[in-house]
Amino acid sequence: MPTLLIADDHPLFRAALRSAAAEAAPDVATCEAETLDGVLQRLEADDAIDLVLLDLHMPGNHGLAGLAAIRAQYPAVAVVLVSANEDPQVVRRALDHGVAGYIPKSASLDELRDAIRTVLACEQWLPPALRAAVARAQSAPGDADLAARLASLTPQQFRVLSLVAEGLLNKQIADRLDVQERTVKAHMSAIFEKLGARNRTHAGVILRGLEISDPAQHVAR
CATH class of the missing domain: 1.10.10.10 (Winged helix-like DNA-binding domain superfamily/Winged helix DNA-binding domain)
Structure with missing residues (x-):
């Protein structure tokens, strides 16, 4: 049974992600956190978590630092960033830092389901509307x-x-x-x-x- 940690400070969006996860993988177990500290505490307490859906700008997280913290401390856990930021350069940076997927907050319910299903299958997911632009984006130096x-x-x-x-x-x-x-x-x-x-x-x-x-x-x- 896959276990998914939904990390976002907005209850309505957490509910949307929880619903999408349940439809994408009926046997999925979910837990939630509202801050980056809460995410790290959850990961420390539960080694069964397979995937984190991480808000790019939730309390305690100001960009890719939260992703780096999870990747360094829990390298076996996949991370998908969730954000209203749809800048292809930001998505490119996230990929360079090891993100498994990137979900814009404008994504439809179908896209949320597809993203979760794809990443749980150990494949990378990007929003269709951004794929071409991200492919053209240059990696940040270093x-x-x-x-x-x-x-x-x-x-x-x-x-x-x-x-x-x-x-x-x-x-x-x-x-x-x-x-x-x-x-x-x-x-x-x-x-x-x-x-x-x-x-x-x-x-x-x-x-x-x-x-x-x-x-x-x-x-x-």
């Missing part, structure tokens, strides 16, 4: 290399990197993760080497480079 470098981080190293990007110091990170400060320093050394970062500020800038502005932040998504 994105594929960055995706590989981020994927090389261990789950704990990625957690440390995320906290560095938030501006926390080593002692604060150690307290947050309940580890020794020397352990954090060891993780930082590995992060610098794997990312080619000069220092903690540079490492944080690299991760924040995955942020994508929300074109609908002043209107309802």
